[in-house]
Amino acid sequence: MLRNVSDLRSYAVRATDGVIGKIDDLFFDDEHWAIRYFVVDTGGWLSGRKVLMSPLAVGHPDWMGQLLPVAITRAQVKDSPDVDTEKPVSRQHEIAHADYYGEQYYWAGAGMWGPGAFPGNPVTERAIEEEARIRRRAIARASDDSHLRSCKAMTGHPVHAIDGDIGHLEDFLVDEHTWAIRYLIVATSNYWWGGRHVLVAPQWIEDARGVEAALCVDLTRQAVKDAPRYDSAAQLDRQQEQGMYEHYGRPGYWTATKIQDAAAAK
Numbered sequence: 001m002l003r004n005v006s007d008l009r010s011y012a013v014r015a016t017d018g019v020i021g022k023i024d025d026l027f028f029d030d031e032h033w034a035i036r037y038f039v040v041d042t043g044g045w046l047s048g049r050k051v052l053m054s055p056l057a058v059g060h061p062d063w064m065g066q067l068l069p070v071a072i073t074r075a076q077v078k079d080s081p082d083v084d085t086e087k088p089v090s091r092q093h094e095i096a097h098a099d100y101y102g103e104q105y106y107w108a109g110a111g112m113w114g115p116g117a118f119p120g121n122p123v124t125e126r127a128i129e130e131e132a133r134i135r136r137r138a139i140a141r142a143s144d145d146s147h148l149r150s151c152k153a154m155t156g157h158p159v160h161a162i163d164g165d166i167g168h169l170e171d172f173l174v175d176e177h178t179w180a181i182r183y184l185i186v187a188t189s190n191y192w193w194g195g196r197h198v199l200v201a202p203q204w205i206e207d208a209r210g211v212e213a214a215l216c217v218d219l220t221r222q223a224v225k226d227a228p229r230y231d232s233a234a235q236l237d238r239q240q241e242q243g244m245y246e247h248y249g250r251p252g253y254w255t256a257t258k259i260q261d262a263a264a265a266k
Contacts, residue, residue, distance in 0.1 A: 002182055003063075005151050005172040011066045013040045013053060014076055015074045023068070024050060025152040027089065027171075028181055033202035034112055035179040036094075036148060038068070039085045042077070050085045051077055055119045055179045063176075071230045072101065073196060089148050118178040158214040159186045159200065161221045169215060170197070173236065184215070185232065197232045198224055199244065201253065224247065 004191040005026055013020045025039035037052040079095040083089060098105055104114040111117040151172055159166045167188035172181050183199040205214045217224075228243045230236070238254075245252045 001176050002047050002173040003176050004185075004207075005174055007156075008038075008174070009152075011068050013068045013070060014068055014073055015077060019043065020051070020053075020070070020074065020077050025085070025150055027052075027148045027150055029147045030149050031147050032112055033181040034106075035151075035181065036106060040091055041152075045074075048108070049082075051080055052083055052085065052089070052097055054101070054106075055105055056095070056106070056113065057101060058119065061176070071211070094148075110177055111131075112180060139211070147162075159184070160214045160216050161219050161224060162217075164221050165189060166221060166224055173199070178248075180253075182201060183236075186222075187228075192214065193261070197230050198227060199230050199236075201245075201250070203253065219248065249254065 008026065009023050011023045013023060021040045021042040023038050026035050027037040027039065028035050036057060037054055038058075040053050041052050042109055043051050053068075057070040058072060059104040061068050070207060079235045081093070081100055083097070084095050095105070097103075106113050108114045113119055119256045130237055134136060155169055155171070159169055167186045169184055170187040171185040173183040173185060174180070175182050177240055183201055184205075186198050187194050187198055188194075188198060200215075200217050200219075204218050227247050228240065230240075
């Protein structure tokens with residue numbers, strides 16, 4: 001099932017011994033387009049400090065109660081590495097965070113989440129050995145760009161097709177199983193389609209560089225305009241997704257996911 005990032009930003013985060021705070025933002029990487037961290041505002045508990053929580057620590061969400069449980073304690077959160085979430089999060093910060101919580105490096109392996117295709121996915125002994133090797137290499141290259149982006153900061157960015165403006169980025173649709181961003185919800189320019197919403201898959205974006213830059217999509221304006229209509233008030237189902245991908249003549253992400261799952265399992 002797909003979830004709106006804007007809705008997730010109102011969720012509470014609960015440790016094993018109490019509530020930590022509420023989600024203020026979500027960080028994703030612009031290579032795999034997956035949510036890598038929740039930015040949690042701890043409020044008065046830690047004097048307004050914001051901390052990072054990885055989906056790797058998240059248990060089964062309480063969607064009705066708008067709550068994410070995490071398998072850590074409040075004391076662990078209090079003593080966790082301090083990160084200024086208002087500034088770019090470096091790979092060095094990510095390494096310190098993962099090592100502190102004993103989590104795998106999501107960038108270490110063939111799957112979306114390192115050796116696995118999703119958080120909590122069982123991994124093979126070979127995958128564990130591969131992760132250990134990549135951990136050693138990652139520490140030596142800690143200055144590498146981690147490609148993390150803020151969902152909050154990206155919201156409102158203009159979106160361009162091959163031949164002109166489409167509108168602006170309004171929200172993201174996230175897969176609750178893998179935490180992959182499946183779609184960007186684009187609010188079209190009022191002068192063009194009367195404010196209609198359309199979906200754009202991250203794989204169709206050719207350029208997402210720069211804090212102020214537009215997102216450039218490898219589609220024409222007419223192709224987007226002729227695509228199956230998206231109802232932002234209704235839950236998107238697989239049949240609707242298939243219709244959209246067929247319209248654009250592109251393979252569905254679920255096909256690529258099966259291939260990645262098979263590769264990660266070897």
